[in-house]
Amino acid sequence: MVVGNEKGVVGYGLGKAKEVTDAITKGIDDAKKNLIKVAIVKGTVPHEQYGKYSGSLVFLKPAAHGTGVIAGGAMRAVLESVGVTDVLAKSKGSSNPHNVVKATMDALIKMRDAATVAQQRGISMEKVFNG
Numbered sequence: 843m844v845v846g847n848e849k850g851v852v853g854y855g856l857g858k859a860k861e862v863t864d865a866i867t868k869g870i871d872d873a874k875k876n877l878i879k880v881a882i883v884k885g886t887v888p889h890e891q892y893g894k895y896s897g898s899l900v901f902l903k904p905a906a907h908g909t910g911v912i913a914g915g916a917m918r919a920v921l922e923s924v925g926v927t928d929v930l931a932k933s934k935g936s937s938n939p940h941n942v943v944k945a946t947m948d949a950l951i952k953m954r955d956a957a958t959v960a961q962q963r964g965i966s967m968e969k970v971f972n973g
Contacts, residue, residue, distance in 0.1 A: 843869030844943065845877075846923030852950070853877035854920070854943050878947070881955040885927035888956070893949025897936030900945045905930045916942040924950065 843866065846852035855872025859865040881888050886904040893900045900917060905928040911921050913931035916939040921929055933942055954962075960970045 843873050844919045844923045845870055845873040846920075846925065848923065848925035850880050850882050850925055851877055852880060852920060852924040852947070854947060856940070878951060880924050880950045881953045881958065882925055883955055885925075886929055887926060887950075888953055891949045891952050893945040893947070893952065895944035895948055896938075896941045898938065898941035898945040899934040900942065900949055901932045901934070902946075902949050903930040904928075914942075915939065917946050919943070920946045920950070 843857060844852065844854050853873040853876040855869050855874070855876060857865045857868025857870070857872055859868055885907065887902050888904065890901070890903045893902070905912070907928055909928040909930070911918055911926060911929055911931075913921055913929065914933050917931050917933055920943055921931065936942070956967060956970050960967045963970070
């Protein structure tokens with residue numbers, strides 16, 4: 843189960859029960875406990891990034907406005923929940939949806955925007971872009 847506010851916050855969780863509605867409820871509750879903040883720049887990811895979990899490897903690449911979310915099932919759910927509107931994505935290795943979701947989350951966690959980089963390095967935004 844993937845939950846997000848489409849403004850840069852997303853989480854995932856797994857719920858198991860005999861009834862489908864109970865499993866969905868448990869999954870949503872678990873997902874709400876694992877929320878993360880993701881850097882989004884103009885509706886896309888800030889830079890190229892690989893994510894890995896177990897046998898799944900995913901690749902996310904920024905795209906121009908109007909491209910849309912070019913991604914497979916499990917990756918698409920995560921990227922749409924976080925609020926990404928334009929991205930190119932490729933899943934390699936295992937296609938297990940649980941692992942693909944976790945690999946996508948790994949890639950999103952590693953994303954940093956220019957303001958974060960400038961703050962971490964203690965330099966100005968101009969110096970980040972111009973060296």
